[in-house]
Amino acid sequence: MNLKKRSSLTSLVVLLILTGLALLSSCEKYAAIIPEVNSADTVHFKSQIQPIFTANCITCHNGSRNPDLREGYSYASLRTGFYVNLPAENSRLYKQITSSSHYSFTLPAEKQLILTWIQQGAGNN
Ligand code: HEC
Known part of the structure; x- marks a missing residue:
């Protein structure tokens, strides 16, 4: 040639x-289109955070692996396992969802929503 x-x-x-x-x-x-988070707005665990877990996490975190992220179990699991302690950026939950093994499981806007929820005190709201 x-x-x-x-x-x-x-x-x-x-x-x-x-x-x-x-x-x-x-x-x-x-x-996918996820609305931007305005950090002044209160983030609600039940209507905004749990659906992220239900859609993206419970195939693996279904009770056999910590944290248990199934609806009805997730909040207690995150609290008792100290996953949502402040400062939010250093929390085990936020660190894990931004780690290389977990980065692709959530959208940037979902990561932001979870971060804001933790910053606001990670309420069971
Ligand atoms: C494909 C399976 C899979 C999916 C989906 C998954 N995880 Fe995980 N997760 C793992 C495995 C395996 C580990 C332990 C090894 C590691 O750290 O990557 C883990 C570890 C974790 C840890 C740290 C546990 C500890 O005790 O230190 C957190 C927090 C976590 N995952 C949260 C999530 C969240 C939130 C989602 C959804 C956005 C998610 N995971 C989706 C498999 C998964």
């Missing part, structure tokens, strides 16, 4: 790989 042909083949392969990557990353769940 001559040099010109080979380099255009290389460009084609590179282009294909880039297209593949672009397609893959567009499949991420970041397309």
